[in-house]
Amino acid sequence: xxxxxxxxxxxxxxxxxxxxxxxxxxxxxxxxxxxxxxxxxxxxxxxxxxxxxxxxxxxxxxxxxxxxxxxxxxxxxxxxxxxxxxxxxxxxxxxxxxxxxxxxxxxxxxxxxxxxxxxxxxxxxxxxxxxxxxxxxxxxxxxxxxxxxxxxxxxxxxxxxxxxxxxxxxxxxxxxxxxxxxxxxxxxxxxxxxxxxxxxxxxxxxxxxxxxxxxxxxxxxxxxxxxxxxxxxxxxxxxxxxxxxxxxxxxxxxxxxxxxxxxxxxxxxxxxxxxxxxxxxxxxxxxxxxxxxxxxxxxxxxxxxxxxxxxxxxxxxxxxxxxxxxxxxxxxxxxxxxxxxxxxxxxxxxxxxxxxxxxxxxxxxxxxxxxxxxxxxxxxxxxxxxxxxxxxxxxxxxxxxxxxxxxxxxxxxxxxxxxxxxxxxxxxxxxxxxxxxxxxxxxxxxxxxxxxxxxxxxxxxxxxxxxxxxxxxxxxxxxxxxxxxxxx
Amino acid sequence: xxxxxxxxxxxxxxxxxxxxxxxxxxxxxxxxxxxxxxxxxxxxxxxxxxxxxxxxxxxxxxxxxxxxxxxxxxxxxxxxxxxxxxxxxxxxxxxxxxxxxxxxxxxxxxxxxxxxxxxxxxxxxxxxxxxxxxxxxxxxx
Numbered sequence: 224x225x226x227x228x229x230x231x232x233x234x235x236x237x238x239x240x241x242x243x244x245x246x247x248x249x250x251x252x253x254x255x256x257x258x259x260x261x262x263x264x265x266x267x268x269x270x271x272x273x274x275x276x277x278x279x280x281x282x283x284x285x286x287x288x289x290x291x292x293x294x295x296x297x298x299x300x301x302x303x304x305x306x307x308x309x310x311x312x313x314x315x316x317x318x319x320x321x322x323x324x325x326x327x328x329x330x331x332x333x334x335x336x337x338x339x340x341x342x343x344x345x346x347x348x349x350x351x352x353x354x355x356x357x358x359x360x361x362x363x364x365x366x367x368x369x370x371x372x373x374x375x376x377x378x379x380x381x382x383x384x385x386x387x388x389x390x391x392x393x394x395x396x397x398x399x400x401x402x403x404x405x406x407x408x409x410x411x412x413x414x415x416x417x418x419x420x421x422x423x424x425x426x427x428x429x430x431x432x433x434x435x436x437x438x439x440x441x442x443x444x445x446x447x448x449x450x451x452x453x454x455x456x457x458x459x460x461x462x463x464x465x466x467x468x469x470x471x472x473x474x475x476x477x478x479x480x481x482x483x484x485x486x487x488x489x490x491x492x493x494x495x496x497x498x499x500x501x502x503x504x505x506x507x508x509x510x511x512x513x514x515x516x517x518x519x520x521x522x523x524x525x526x527x528x529x530x531x532x533x534x535x536x537x538x539x540x541x542x543x544x545x546x547x548x549x550x551x552x553x554x555x556x557x558x559x560x561x562x563x564x565x566x567x568x569x570x571x572x573x574x575x576x577x578x579x580x581x582x583x584x585x586x587x588x589x590x591x592x593x594x595x596x597x598x599x600x601x602x603x604x605x606x607x608x609x610x611x612x613x614x615x616x617x618x619x620x621x622x623x624x625x626x627x628x629x630x631x632x633x634x635x636x637x638x639x640x641x642x643x644x645x646x647x648x649x650x651x652x653x654x655x656x657x658x659x660x661x662x663x664x665x666x667x668x669x670x671x672x673x674x675x676x677x678x679x680x681x682x683x684x685x686x687x688x689x690x691x692x693x694x695x696x697x698x699x700x701x702x703x704x705x706x707x708x709x710x711x
Numbered sequence: 712x713x714x715x716x717x718x719x720x721x722x723x724x725x726x727x728x729x730x731x732x733x734x735x736x737x738x739x740x741x742x743x744x745x746x747x748x749x750x751x752x753x754x755x756x757x758x759x760x761x762x763x764x765x766x767x768x769x770x771x772x773x774x775x776x777x778x779x780x781x782x783x784x785x786x787x788x789x790x791x792x793x794x795x796x797x798x799x800x801x802x803x804x805x806x807x808x809x810x811x812x813x814x815x816x817x818x819x820x821x822x823x824x825x826x827x828x829x830x831x832x833x834x835x836x837x838x839x840x841x842x843x844x845x846x847x848x849x850x851x852x
Contacts, residue, residue, distance in 0.1 A: 640786045646757070697785045701762035702810075 225691060229265045229275050230708060239269035282691050284635050286495070290661050292585075294606045294638035294650025295389070295437060297467045297489035301558070304565060305492065309557035319549040323532045329557075330531035333550060334520045336560040343563075343571060344466075344483055345476025346506030350515040352551045356464065359484030359503025360395040360431075365543045366482055366507060366514040367429045367458050368399055373514075373541065379456065383422050383430040385414050387438050387642050389462060392431040401428055408644060412440040412598045414448060423455035433462040434478065435469070435604030437642045438597070439582070439650070449479025458482065458511075466490045467578050467654070468605035471571030475506075482507045491559040500552040502559065513541040518550055577655035578605040585653055585662050592670040597645045606652035608645050611673075615647045620676035620683065622647045625669070627686040627694060632668040725751075726818050730834065731843035732794045737818060738837065741825070745800055746832060749822040750782065750791060750813065753847055758784040761810040766802040767824060773797055780823055782813065791823065795832055801825040 249257065267275070285291070291298040309315075317326055337349040353359035364382065371379040382396035383404045393403040406418040414432075430452050434442045442448065452459055461475040461483035467490045475483045487502035488495045495501075507515060521534040536542065550556065566574065586607040590596050597608035614620040626636035626649070638650040653662055675681040685694060729737040735754035739747045755761070765781040773779055773793035780791040802824050806812060813821035838846060 643787050698760040698762060701785055 226275075226278060228708070229267060229272070232267055232271060232275065233265040235266060237266045237268055237271075239267070239272060242269055284630070289633055289635050290653075290657060290665055291635040292637045292651045292653050292665065293635065294439070294608075294652040295464055295641070296495065296638070297464075297486070297605070297652060297654060298495060298635075299467075299489075299492050299654040300656040301492050301494050302562060302565065305558040305561040308561045309554050314554075314557055319553075323530075327531055329553075330520050330533075331529075332557060332560045333553075334522055334531050336556060336563070337520060339560075339563050340485060340504060340506060343470065343474070344463075344485065344506045345474030346483060347476075347509045348512045348515050348519075349504055349506045350517070350519045350546075351502070351504045351556050352516050352518055352546045353484065353503035353505055354547055354552050355501040356484060356486045356488075356503040357391050357395065358546060359486075359505050360391055360460075360462065361398060362503075362505045362516045362543065362546060363460050363482045363484050364395050364399040364401065364429070364431075365516075366505075366511050367460065368401070369514045369541065369543050370458065370511055371428055376456070378426055379428040381422075381424075381426045382428055382460075383419065383452075383457075385432065385436070387412075387433075387436050387644055388431060389433060389437060389464060392433075392462060396431065402426075408436075408438070412436065412438040412601055413443055416444055416447060416451075419448060419451060423451060423457065425456070427452070427455050427457035429458040429460055429481075431460040431462060432480075433465050434475075435465045435606075437465075437650070438644070439603050439605075439607040440598055440601045441468075441604055445478045453479065464489065465605065468575055470575040471568070471573075472575045476508060480508075482511055487555060487559040492562045493555045493558040500555055502552050502555045504551075504556075513539065514543050515539065516543050516546040518545065518547070574655050575605070578653075579603070581653040581655060581657060581662060582606055582651070584659070585651060585666065588663075588666045589669065592666065592673075594670070594673065597648060605654070606650060608642070608648050608650050610645050611647040611649070614673060614676060618676040618680075618682065620673065622649055624676075624683040624686060625649065625672055628672045628683040629668060630687040631689045632672075634665055634668055725840040725844055727840050729818065729840065730837040731840065731846075732837060733846065734792050734794070736791065736794050738794055738832070740832065745825050745827050746795060746797070747822050747825045748779075748794060749817055751843075752817045755814050755817045755821070758782060758789060759786050760784055761813050763788075764806040764810045764813070764823070766804070766806065767799045769799055769802065771799045773799065773826060782810070793826070794837070795826060795828050796830065797826040797828040799824055800827045 286298050286300060314329060317329055323330060333351060337351060340349045341347065353362050380401050381404050382401040383406055384392045384396065385408055386405050387408045396403050404422045406422050407415045409415045430448070432442065432448070434445055436442055449459055458481040459479055461480040463483050463485040466485055470490065483506045484503045485506065487493050487504055493502060505516070517534055517536070517539060519534045519539070520531055521538065523530045523532065582603040582605050586596065586603045589609055590599070594609045595613060597610050611620060611622050611625060622639045626639045629636050640648065641650055642648070672683065687693060729739050731737050731751065735751045737749050737751050741747060761782055761784050763783040767773070767779055773796060775794070775796040776792050778790045779793040782789055782791055803822050806823065815821065
């Protein structure tokens with residue numbers, strides 16, 4: 224049953240008086256800036272509003288309520304302490320335009336977060352300013368371009384991207400004015416070295432890689448890839464989407480990467496749902512240091528004491544520029560800071576170990592139960608892929624049907640139909656924060672759905688059955704896009 | 712088109728008067744020397760219901776294996792590559808409003824573009840219906 228929209232509950236003249244702003248003196252607003260007609264807003268009482276949004280929130284599938292094995296998204300538990308500490312009044316009430324001398328506590332946290340991210344990635348400098356993974360990518364490729372330009376190397380405008388890459392990688396390169404050169408992946412999931420060799424040349428600006436890749440396997444030839452790209456005069460970009468798998472084990476800087484973006488909302492456990500707010504901090508090695516986007520927190524020593532301040536354009540004249548007005552998503556950055564301090568250096572390694580152990584356990588159990596692995600010869604990193612291509616053909620059970628049927632069994636669906644290389648695939652990432660009991664329950668549910676199709680002829684074409692809405696018509700939604708409520 | 716098209720059902724009958732590519736496109740040589748191009752039934756089936764088609768401009772010059780059009784389904788967006796070099800002489804404008812024509816009739820109403828080739832089309836670079844069928848069967852181990 225669908226609830227009514229809050230607009231449909233609206234009654235003319237109904238108010239939440241206790242929430243009304245005190246005073247209605249608009250004398251300070253010039254006539255020209257005042258609106259002439261009333262805005263189309265719902266009119267409801269305070270209790271109606273509380274009930275409406277509480278009910279909506281109860282329908283949410285979230286990491287706080289259900290297992291959420293969404294591959295490539297690292298939906299791990301967000302510890303409550305991170306939230307509580309980020310909301311301390313000293314942080315929450317700090318005015319972003321307040322002088323640095325009044326915000327030394329906050330600036331200290333941001334400086335230390337920059338330092339911790341440098342240490343865990345093996346990079347030489349970090350900027351926290353990008354406010355999403357995609358913006359981090361944009362900053363990263365913009366720095367690669369700025370580097371070549373500063374050297375007078377104007378011809379380098381090609382970015383090499385493996386076909387397994389996240390769709391954001393070619394999009395980013397294109398947004399930065401580069402030409403995308405796609406290279407294939409070999410049958411075992413590693414980059415095709417010969418194809419890479421022939422794609423490299425005097426126009427190569429760089430390569431964008433995710434390691435472990437979106438196929439859930441570690442790129443074993445990364446040292447060769449780095450040497451080839453550097454010898455050709457290009458730079459290596461690390462897409463940090465899968466950083467969780469290697470945390471504290473191996474560092475992108477040591478693999479030869481020149482620039483990296485980190486999704487703090489994935490790896491460092493800041494809230495992730497609802498499209499954000501995210502944080503796509505970027506890290507660089509020495510050769511890209513001058514180009515980091517601002518704001519960045521710098522440290523001066525005054526009479527032997529550290530004093531923190533924002534670096535300005537005159538401090539970093541070659542910077543690609545200011546990407547956010549203040550400090551990126553400050554509240555998200557604080558949560559990541561608290562998380563990293565709680566986990567500590569040793570904890571970082573355990574994150575990678577348990578994320579990998581959980582993924583390999585799930586993979587082994589599903590393979591034993593008769594599901595087909597996309598890369599059966601490879602150990603999983605923190606995620607892995609199963610393909611339902613045979614079930615789709617023989618039993619008309621598609622990846623989409625399985626995903627929807629899982630919702631009825633109270634599990635969020637894994638990522639479906641990505642990476643594009645693997646037909647009818649599910650990309651499954653359990654993360655380190657789940658218990659064995661949860662993983663076993665998920666295996667049982669997934670296997671039961673597939674067995675139902677194989678032995679009982681059930682295809683789940685109409686699933687989900689128990690959700691507030693049934694199977695959505697995603698084709699019609701795309702063809703006849705209608706996203707505006709017209710007040711009727 | 713290569714990416715998501717590895718392994719799916721290959722049951723449908725292939726029109727005998729067309730030539731095919733490994734990128735799952737078909738070509739038909741017209742009497743006036745031009746060549747009509749579309750994507751195969753296998754391709755549309757693997758992509759699923761199409762929701763958007765981006766067409767090239769008339770008179771646009773195409774390189775062989777260069778990007779020619781984009782087809783987008785609810786699952787994925789895929790580039791369609793030009794199977795031959797040449798100039799675009801006609802595009803199927805109806806696809807802008809009805810991309811599902813490609814799903815419904817990939818070898819007929821779902822044609823995408825007509826190209827005036829810049830050189831003679833070398834059949835050796837293309838596959839006959841039988842060859843394409845074997846190619847599909849091999850994908851599907």
